[in-house]
Amino acid sequence: xxxxxxxxxxxxxxxxxxxxxxxxxxxxxxxxxxxxxxxxxxxxxxxxxxxxxxxxxxxxxxxxxxxxxxxxxxxxxxxxxxxxxxxxxxxxxxxxxxxxxxxxxxxxxxxxxxxxxxxxxxxxxxxxxxxxxxxxxxxxxxxxxxxxxxxxxxxxxxxxxxxxxxxxxxxxxxxxxxxxxxxxxxxxxxxxxxxxxxxxxxxxxxxxxxxxxxxxxxxxxxxxxxxxxxxxxxxxxxxxxxxxxxxxxxxxxxxxxxxxxxxxxxxxxxxxxxxxxxxxxxxxxxxxxxxxxxxxxxxxxxxxxxxxxxxxxxxxxxxxx
Numbered sequence: 001x002x003x004x005x006x007x008x009x010x011x012x013x014x015x016x017x018x019x020x021x022x023x024x025x026x027x028x029x030x031x032x033x034x035x036x037x038x039x040x041x042x043x044x045x046x047x048x049x050x051x052x053x054x055x056x057x058x059x060x061x062x063x064x065x066x067x068x069x070x071x072x073x074x075x076x077x078x079x080x081x082x083x084x085x086x087x088x089x090x091x092x093x094x095x096x097x098x099x100x101x102x103x104x105x106x107x108x109x110x111x112x113x114x115x116x117x118x119x120x121x122x123x124x125x126x127x128x129x130x131x132x133x134x135x136x137x138x139x140x141x142x143x144x145x146x147x148x149x150x151x152x153x154x155x156x157x158x159x160x161x162x163x164x165x166x167x168x169x170x171x172x173x174x175x176x177x178x179x180x181x182x183x184x185x186x187x188x189x190x191x192x193x194x195x196x197x198x199x200x201x202x203x204x205x206x207x208x209x210x211x212x213x214x215x216x217x218x219x220x221x222x223x224x225x226x227x228x229x230x231x232x233x234x235x236x237x238x239x240x241x242x243x244x245x246x247x248x249x250x251x252x253x254x255x256x257x258x259x260x261x262x263x264x265x266x267x268x269x270x271x272x273x274x275x276x277x278x279x280x281x282x283x284x285x286x287x288x289x290x291x292x293x294x295x296x297x298x299x300x301x302x303x304x305x306x307x308x309x310x311x312x313x314x315x316x317x318x319x320x321x
């Protein structure tokens with residue numbers, strides 16, 4: 001078997017801003033594993049928040065033995081972007097070799113389309129209201145917030161999209177005091193979920209705090225080992241393959257989280273359809289699916305995943321799985 005990794009850049013349809021900064025393109029790593037005339041592919045997005053760079057993740061991948069198996073991979077690399085891309089590529093290779101879809105090999109039900117959130121990036125209130133009006137037809141909007149002056153933004157989005165279901169992502173940008181002050185307003189404005197309101201290292205403050213809107217762990221939840229640290233703080237866990245380290249771990253995390261009484265959200269970094277394809281298997285039946293990466297791009301993989309009013313559709317076999 002051979003493992004190759006390449007860098008790809010996808011231009012975004014517009015500037016994408018969160019509380020940590022802005023970007024105009026998505027830089028990803030594409031992994032291909034080849035054996036016996038078959039090629040499996042996977043994609044990851046190295047994330048600076050977790051001290052990952054394109055160079056460091058590429059080095060992790062290039063350091064793997066060429067004959068690595070999925071089982072061995074779980075021990076050879078930590079949870080993160082590198083393991084994700086290789087794990088998903090190995091799943092794809094197994095599917096192509098067996099002539100069966102990944103969902104069948106994994107013992108899952110055949111996937112169906114899932115309604116996905118569409119993300120409005122952080123901007124001034126008037127810009128966010130305009131963006132909300134332009135996307136008011138979408139059933140689920142996700143708002144990037146995370147500053148001490150977010151109420152005008154939230155009010156503006158609700159004016160722009162009065163009927164849409166709204167979820168809020170603070171990206172660790174609030175303090176306990178800011179969150180406590182905003183909580184009642186989140187209810188008033190019909191917010192369905194708030195994602196990672198406090199920094200991961202400071203989320204002990206959520207214990208005992210009233211949570212009138214379900215609170216979701218994102219940066220506080222990576223893989224299966226994260227669950228014990230979430231007790232009493234969160235109602236929902238956001239599973240991202242780039243955090244969990246691949247489809248293999250993400251499925252384990254989903255099952256364990258549901259067994260412990262959490263609801264599940266499945267999210268993504270800003271990447272192409274190749275990254276969303278395996279995540280859609282995890283998202284089946286999730287309370288929130290947030291796999292809008294391709295909708296934020298000006299260009300995508302060929303063939304891409306299909307998105308319509310029914311949501312994100314399972315990937316064509318030529319793409320993945």
